[in-house]
Amino acid sequence: MAPQRRGAPKAPEGSGAAERRRQSSTKSVRAPRDVRKKWLRVVVLGSCTALAACLFWGTLGGDDGITEVLAHRSEILPGRFIEVPCSEDYDSHRRFEGCSPRKCGRGISDAVITRDEARRIRSIAEKGLSLGGSDGGASILDLHSGALSVGKHFVNLYRYFGDKIQTIFSEEDFQLYRDVRQKVQLAIAQAFGISASSLHLTKPTFFSRINSTEARTAHDEYWHAHVDKVTNGSFDYTSLLYLSDYLDDFGGGRFVFMEEGANKTVEPRAGRVSFFTSGSENLHRVEKVHWGTRYAITIAFSCNPDHGISDPTLT
Numbered sequence: 001m002a003p004q005r006r007g008a009p010k011a012p013e014g015s016g017a018a019e020r021r022r023q024s025s026t027k028s029v030r031a032p033r034d035v036r037k038k039w040l041r042v043v044v045l046g047s048c049t050a051l052a053a054c055l056f057w058g059t060l061g062g063d064d065g066i067t068e069v070l071a072h073r074s075e076i077l078p079g080r081f082i083e084v085p086c087s088e089d090y091d092s093h094r095r096f097e098g099c100s101p102r103k104c105g106r107g108i109s110d111a112v113i114t115r116d117e118a119r120r121i122r123s124i125a126e127k128g129l130s131l132g133g134s135d136g137g138a139s140i141l142d143l144h145s146g147a148l149s150v151g152k153h154f155v156n157l158y159r160y161f162g163d164k165i166q167t168i169f170s171e172e173d174f175q176l177y178r179d180v181r182q183k184v185q186l187a188i189a190q191a192f193g194i195s196a197s198s199l200h201l202t203k204p205t206f207f208s209r210i211n212s213t214e215a216r217t218a219h220d221e222y223w224h225a226h227v228d229k230v231t232n233g234s235f236d237y238t239s240l241l242y243l244s245d246y247l248d249d250f251g252g253g254r255f256v257f258m259e260e261g262a263n264k265t266v267e268p269r270a271g272r273v274s275f276f277t278s279g280s281e282n283l284h285r286v287e288k289v290h291w292g293t294r295y296a297i298t299i300a301f302s303c304n305p306d307h308g309i310s311d312p313t314l315t
Contacts, residue, residue, distance in 0.1 A: 087281045099236070131148060135216040137212060141206060144203060144205060185201070201299070237275065242295075244292075244293065246269065249292050251289070253286060
């Protein structure tokens with residue numbers, strides 16, 4: 001009978017084998033812990049980086065992130081014009097040769113309207129807005145359509161107050177309004193090299209009164225960045241006549257042209273006119289007013305006569 005082959009005898013359970021198993025078990029436990037620690041470090045580092053980035057961009061996008069002032073409140077500017085490339089916004093609208101923007105840009109002048117004229121036209125806004133006013137921080141008075149902020153809504157002041165309007169405004173008020181509009185229209189035409197007669201006053205053209213009262217409706221949220229041509233397709237040229245002084249009458253409330261890397265601001269001064277082409281080349285916003293009251297009038301022009309509106313009349 002052939003002898004049977006026996007396998008090699010098993011090594012007895014000794015301290016060496018047990019120790020190796022313990023080391024292997026310890027490594028298998030430690031490995032997930034090490035991975036978790038590495039991921040925790042990555043998450044914390046990433047969160048800190050993201051927070052730092054948010055703070056950085058938040059600073060740039062906030063009121064303190066403006067890096068260039070186009071017009072200081074202490075300056076008296078005979079005229080300043082900055083040309084910028086036109087956007088494509090005008091291509092989707094009917095063009096009017098000799099008027100539709102080919103040359104785009106923004107201008108500021110303290111020589112169009114006198115401070116006395118600004119004081120007198122501000123009194124028109126004050127008288128009209130005394131009849132109502134928004135519950136929030138932004139009130140509107142439109143002498144063309146009659147729109148007036150009252151509480152959370154708008155009323156037509158001509159229908160709502162009727163003959164009382166004759167005791168609030170005078171014919172001299174409306175004549176001053178027309179004279180100021182004509183001066184602004186001429187200044188825009190000269191700056192952009194077009195005929196003043198090709199520009200048509202368009203809606204909405206309105207007074208604004210802004211203070212630090214908390215917004216109650218979307219109409220009070222005036223501080224969002226926007227493009228006039230997108231919001232109002234009739235706009236080709238936008239202008240603002242400031243009727244109060246930055247840091248004397250109010251804080252905050254500067255006008256900001258939004259540009260990549262370097263926003264540019266206009267500090268309001270009573271009688272100062274800021275004007276610009278209405279497309280995306282002039283994306284803009286207004287800073288929140290922190291104290292006081294800011295008065296201005298927005299005067300808009302279209303090249304399309306179909307979008308034209310008449311000057312307001314008292315009777």
